[in-house]
Amino acid sequence: MKIATWNINGVKARIETLLEWLKEASPDVACLQEIKSIDENFPRQPFEDLGYNLETHGQKGFNGVALFSKSPLEDIQRGLPGNAEDSQARYIEASVSAEAGSVRIGCLYLPNGNPLGTEKFPYKIEWMDRLIAHAEKRVAEETPFLLLGDYNVIPDPVDAKNSENWLDDALFQPESRQRFRALTHLGLTEVVRSCTQADETYTFWDYQAGAWQKNNGVRIDHILTSPQATDLMIGCGIDKHVRGWEKPSDHVPVWVNLAA
């Protein structure tokens, strides 16, 4: 079972690019972020025609997440628990059936948190604390569970081409990085680092200042797996070439393959 995550930066602007990647990569499950669409206006037809079941959790203009799956999505949960006042659409979770049993999949778009000194950064930290609490609950269930998405966290200096340029950025603050590590301390495995130790492994390149041409990237899209999911892991990858396509997102897909 191939499970992927991709921040597509607007589904309506990315229909053709997304279709091309789905046909090429053929993920069993795709977690999408920044759909930038309300559920009623999501362009479902072209993706359903490819054979995907869709569940969306959107809002007007910004944010928004979606799950695509070749097999039915069950027990859909919209929103991250723990704060009834949070109206931003950043989390959707569902189960899919596999040969090895049910797999629970969480798709997240973690708050960016910039600029520092505004209410945006404490919102990011509060959101991460809730994510840790929710993940702890799921890990305790001792079943296959994955958390995929745009974490907006650069875990370590090696995860940026020029980490010194990110010292005053919310993505690289000690508070953000500590909480990302806290997720792994629950027993979750960070998939890409467990699959590859290669340098210059990035998932995002800014549209500005020729970042892609200079390979001035950062690694901020991650997949975390519970022990029972990690036991099934047989491979992972980053579809870097997609960043070079026509009308690309500024992020590229990241995927994991499970023996399930």
Place this chain on the structure above:
DNA sequence: ATGCCTTGTCGCACAAGA
């Protein structure tokens, strides 16, 4: 560098992104 792009918005410039 409050810059550089890209997307969405009840647009006719601006917010948000990272």
